[in-house]
Amino acid sequence: MDDPRIDDFEDMFENAPCAYITLLPNGRIERVNKTLLAWIGHTAEHMAGKRFSDFLNMAGRIYFETHIAPLLRMQGFFNEFAIDMVTAAGEPLQMIVNALEGRDAAGRALFTRLALLKATDRRRYEHDLLEARDVAKTSLESERETSELREQFIAVLGHDLRNPLASISAGARILGREAKSDKEHQVIAMLETTVLRMAGLIDNVLDFARGRLGGGITLDRDTRRPLEPVLHQVIDELRLSSPGRRIEAEYAIDVPVDCDRNRIGQLVSNLAGNALSHGASNQPVRVRAVTENGLFRLSVANGGEPIPEAAMAKLFEPFFRGEVRASRQGLGLGLHIAAQIAKAHEGTLTVSSTREETCFTFLMPLR
Amino acid sequence: MAVVESAFASEFKTVLFDHVGAGGSDLKAYDQRKYSSLAGYADDVVEIGHELGLADAVFVGHSVSSMIGALAAQKAPGMFGKLVMVGPSPRYIDDGDYFGGFSEKQIEELLHFLESNHMGWSAQMAPAIMGNPDRPELGQELTNSFCRTDPEIAKAFARVTFKSDNRADLGKIEIPTLILQCSDDIIASKPVGEFVHRAIPNSEIVFLEATGHCPNLSAPDEVVAAMRTFV
Numbered sequence: 001m002d003d004p005r006i007d008d009f010e011d012m013f014e015n016a017p018c019a020y021i022t023l024l025p026n027g028r029i030e031r032v033n034k035t036l037l038a039w040i041g042h043t044a045e046h047m048a049g050k051r052f053s054d055f056l057n058m059a060g061r062i063y064f065e066t067h068i069a070p071l072l073r074m075q076g077f078f079n080e081f082a083i084d085m086v087t088a089a090g091e092p093l094q095m096i097v098n099a100l101e102g103r104d105a106a107g108r109a110l111f112t113r114l115a116l117l118k119a120t121d122r123r124r125y126e127h128d129l130l131e132a133r134d135v136a137k138t139s140l141e142s143e144r145e146t147s148e149l150r151e152q153f154i155a156v157l158g159h160d161l162r163n164p165l166a167s168i169s170a171g172a173r174i175l176g177r178e179a180k181s182d183k184e185h186q187v188i189a190m191l192e193t194t195v196l197r198m199a200g201l202i203d204n205v206l207d208f209a210r211g212r213l214g215g216g217i218t219l220d221r222d223t224r225r226p227l228e229p230v231l232h233q234v235i236d237e238l239r240l241s242s243p244g245r246r247i248e249a250e251y252a253i254d255v256p257v258d259c260d261r262n263r264i265g266q267l268v269s270n271l272a273g274n275a276l277s278h279g280a281s282n283q284p285v286r287v288r289a290v291t292e293n294g295l296f297r298l299s300v301a302n303g304g305e306p307i308p309e310a311a312m313a314k315l316f317e318p319f320f321r322g323e324v325r326a327s328r329q330g331l332g333l334g335l336h337i338a339a340q341i342a343k344a345h346e347g348t349l350t351v352s353s354t355r356e357e358t359c360f361t362f363l364m365p366l367r
Numbered sequence: 368m369a370v371v372e373s374a375f376a377s378e379f380k381t382v383l384f385d386h387v388g389a390g391g392s393d394l395k396a397y398d399q400r401k402y403s404s405l406a407g408y409a410d411d412v413v414e415i416g417h418e419l420g421l422a423d424a425v426f427v428g429h430s431v432s433s434m435i436g437a438l439a440a441q442k443a444p445g446m447f448g449k450l451v452m453v454g455p456s457p458r459y460i461d462d463g464d465y466f467g468g469f470s471e472k473q474i475e476e477l478l479h480f481l482e483s484n485h486m487g488w489s490a491q492m493a494p495a496i497m498g499n500p501d502r503p504e505l506g507q508e509l510t511n512s513f514c515r516t517d518p519e520i521a522k523a524f525a526r527v528t529f530k531s532d533n534r535a536d537l538g539k540i541e542i543p544t545l546i547l548q549c550s551d552d553i554i555a556s557k558p559v560g561e562f563v564h565r566a567i568p569n570s571e572i573v574f575l576e577a578t579g580h581c582p583n584l585s586a587p588d589e590v591v592a593a594m595r596t597f598v
Contacts, residue, residue: 025585026551026578026579027551027578027579051551053553057476058469058473058476058477059473059476059477059479059480060480061553062469062477062529062553062554063477063480063481063484065552065553065554065579065580065581066430066554066580067484069579069580069581069585070580070581070584073581073584073585074584081484082483082484084480109585123483126483127483130482
């Protein structure tokens with residue numbers, strides 16, 4: 001046998017490193033190359049005049065007729081489709097195919113040329129990827145269901161905890177009216193402080209669960225009633241619950257603030273509570289609320305050690321807890337909820353922390 | 368269908384639409400539950416018909432869309448006066464004496480196989496393609512948009528199509544119906560076309576020389592000629 005020549009086009013067609021098939025416009029096979037015959041195990045005579053579909057598995061046939069053939073007619077080519085041929089021995093022959101339609105001047109189809117590459121490994125790899133994707137999807141879905149259940153549970157639990165707390169609070173008030181000794185007064189004050197702190201924790205848990213369940217933080221905006229008394233009340237409660245600590249408050253609210261006053265109260269309570277827990281106990285917590293330049297600015301600052309660099313990035317994430325003494329340990333939701341409240345008001349909550357002071361600033365546009 | 372449509376556009380008011388989940392439709396409107404049966408698609412046809420105030424119109428549908436049209440005609444009597452079914456099949460899976468052309472197993476294999484071909488779908492490209500029906504340059508570059516859709520939707524649509532059984536609905540079609548049957552169509556073969564013809568009381572069947580499943584693309588002239596005599 002002669003050696004193959006580099007410029008032998010017949011050889012280039014017949015023994016190409018890919019298979020070639022030429023189809024007539026009616027889908028019947030006009031010619032195939034030797035490479036295909038070697039792969040598929042049929043003779044050229046057997047294949048000529050038959051439909052291309054006759055050599056596909058059933059899925060391939062349907063796909064070819066419903067997708068590839070019409071697309072070829074519409075755009076004249078189609079690249080990179082996967083199709084399974086069937087060998088003479090009945091084995092699958094997995095291919096990746098490019099197809100090109102030859103047309104006359106009027107756009108009528110003259111023939112279709114297919115170039116086919118054996119792609120058994122590639123297709124197995126893709127198949128494995130698809131399987132892996134399906135497995136990941138299934139486990140993600142079940143994970144999501146579980147976490148939704150968990151959050152629903154938290155929401156129900158939070159709700160149910162409020163009732164007994166209300167009873168304790170009412171009981172403490174009744175006892176307070178009849179308390180005589182200093183000790184009794186002290187214990188009752190402590191009870192009320194604890195109830196207040198507990199109520200704050202439950203509020204945060206409920207808001208968090210609601211946020212995760214898709215409800216988000218809902219606002220009940222009201223410009224008519226002043227904001228200042230709400231802030232006063234929150235600060236007073238904090239003063240009561242932190243005897244021996246100084247909270248300096250400064251207000252300059254000159255224009256109505258279109259906000260949910262209870263939510264802003266919750267924000268201040270969370271920020272100031274955080275400052276009391278983490279700030280130096282011999283330095284005051286400074287709360288400042290002003291309206292200026294079309295903005296409402298509320299800042300809460302404390303002295304003491306700055307927030308470590310590593311903690312800065314996670315500060316507003318749920319369940320993030322810094323180092324504090326156990327009695328002050330919360331759920332790590334306070335700052336997260338505060339940030340959510342800021343967001344709901346189309347505002348921002350930012351933090352700066354230096355050796356001199358740590359300051360959280362809430363900014364929202366006045367509308 | 369566009370080539371066929373242009374042949375009638377001068378004499379008829381023509382309406383073309385993409386089923387939800389395909390082509391230029393709004394993918395956000397795809398509702399898994401609604402489109403888990405052909406009836407969901409038929410409801411859309413009826414909705415379009417009501418919106419346009421159609422009465423005594425001619426519905427032309429190819430393949431599964433012809434069954435959708437047949438269902439719509441029953442849902443809204445008077446909306447359609449005539450029905451043209453190109454390559455229809457009321458059921459693709461064999462059932463006892465009934466020959467549909469495919470076994471249950473083969474259809475399952477197809478649904479699985481569909482995943483091997485993403486039809487050029489890419490999640491990054493999707494918003495650009497689907498969101499810009501008025502930017503033809505995108506459409507031209509992607510002429511295969513008629514098959515281009517979210518693979519999940521494509522699979523669901525194939526499932527609805529190939530698993531539906533509308534044989535019982537054929538007898539309820541009262542309007543004159545034209546069935547166009549291709550030669551050599553493995554999707555809707557001759558015995559299936561003949562079954563449809565026998566089942567629809569007021570129907571006629573025309574056997575086309577066109578081969579394959581899409582005569583509207585491979586032989587539009589023959590399809591137009593057959594339709595012209597009918598409408």
